[in-house]
Amino acid sequence: MEPSPRSAELHARRIDAVARGVGSVLPAYVESAGGGIVVDVDGNRLIDFGSGIAVTSVGNAAPRVVEAVQRQVERFTHTCFMVAPYESYVAVCETLNGLTPGTFDKRSALFNSGAEAVENAVKVARHATGRPAVVVFDHAYHGRTNLTMALTAKNMPYKHRFGPFAPEIYRVPMSYPYRDGGLTGGQAAARALEQIDKQVGADNVAAVLIEPIQGEGGFVVPAEGFLPALADWTRHAGAVFIADEIQTGFCRTGTWFACEREAVVPDLVTTAKGIAGGLPLAAVTGRAELMDAVHVGGLGGTYGGNPIACAAALATIDTMRDLDLCTAARHIEAAMLPRLHALAERDPRIGDVRGRGAMLAIETAAADPALVSTVARACHREGLIVLTAGTYGNVLRFLPPLVIDDETLARGMDILEGAFADA
Structure with missing residues (x-):
C-alpha cells in the first residue's frame, strides 16, 4: 500500500x-x-x-488490561523489584508456576523481552548443570542479543556482520515434514540425537533449546514424536530441556502452551509476546531445583517485571481464561x-x-x-x-x-x- x-x-x-x-x-x-x-x-x-x-x-x-494498567499507573510506575518488591511480580510468578506444564515445584523470574528470557534460561541451565554446550535447531529463531543471535539460525537480517557470536552453540537438524523426505518424528529425532552424541557429547550438553512450533523459521510443526524423543534424551543425559514458547504460548496454538499437544513437560519454559496484552514482559519458569540453583543476584534487571507490565499480564491471563x-x-x-x-x-x-x-x-x-x-x-x-x-x-x-x-x-x-x- x-x-x-x-x-x-x-x-x-x-x-x-x-x-x-x-x-x-x-x-x-x-x-x-x-x-x-x-x-x-x-x-x-x-x-x-x-x-x-x-x-x-x-x-x-483489551478492557480489563486497560483498566488494570490505569490503576497501576496511578499507584506507582517503578521501584525495581530488586530494590523494593511488590505483590504483582509475585502474583505473575505464582500464575506462571501453575499455568505452565508440569505438576512439580516451580519458580519463575521476570524479564523484559523474549530474547532476555531465552538468555536467562541458558544461564540457569549452564549454572545448574555446570556444562557449557547448548543445542539448537535448524531454522530456529531465539532473539537479537549476542547470545540469542548465536542461537538463531538465519543470517539475514538477524546476524549479518554482527559477530563474533557466543561460543558453545551447536545446531542440529529440525523435524521439517515438508522438507524431510517422509521422516517420522522418531526418525528425525534419531538423526538429531546422533549428531549431538557424535559432535557434542551428551556429557557436555547443558541444554536442548527448541521452539515447539518454530516461529520466524516458518511455522515449522515438527512431526509427532519428535519433541517427546528430544525431551526423553535430554533428561537421560542430565541436561535441561528448554521450550521456547515465546510465540506459541498463551492459547495461541489452541492450548495454553504448544508442548501440551504431546504431553511434553519442559524443565524450563520461556514466555513473552502474548503474556501481557502488548506491554513488555517476559519470563523463565521451571523446576525449582534448577531456578533456585543460581546464586542470589545472578538473575534480574532494572525493568524486569515492571509493575505496570505485571498488572497487564494478570489482566491478560484473566481475560484469556474468561473468554x-x-x-x-x-x-x-x-x-x-x-x-x-x-x-x-x-x-x-x-x-x-x-x-x-x-x-x-x-x-x-x-x-x-x-x-x-x-x-x-x-x-x-x-x-x-x-x-x-x-x-x-x-x-x-x-x-x-x-x-x-x-x-x-x-x-x-x-x-x-x-x-x-x-x-
Missing part, C-alpha cells in the same frame, strides 16, 4: 529521526487498534493477521485451515499449509520469496496485514488476534485469496 498523506508526513520525520536498521512492514502509521482492526492516522482500516507478531492475542486495548481463548484459537483454525487447503488445491504454487490454532502458514513450493512478497504487498494494498517468515523467505504466516470476530476473519481470507489470484 502507498502511504496516505498523514502517514507520509510521519514517514518523512521518521527518516530523519529513526535509525535505518529499524524496519517496518507497512508504511501506514497507527492511530488506534482493536478487535482485529488497525486504523491508521488517515482513517484507513486494516484487518490484522499479525497481532504485533503474536503479542496482542487479547486485542490491542476461553484456547477454544477461540481452535475456532480460528477450523475457519481458516479449510480455506487455506482449498486455496492450495487451486494454486500449485502453494507447496504446504500447516500450523495449529491461530498460528497458521502457507509455504510456496519454490524456495523463492518473490511470490510471497508479491502476495503480501497485494494484501497490504487491500487492507490486510500479513507477515512473511521462513529461512527461504517463502512463507506467509497468519497470527490473527484470538478475539477477532468471524466476519472480520472471513473478510481477511477473501483478501488473501484475491491476492493469490492476482499475483
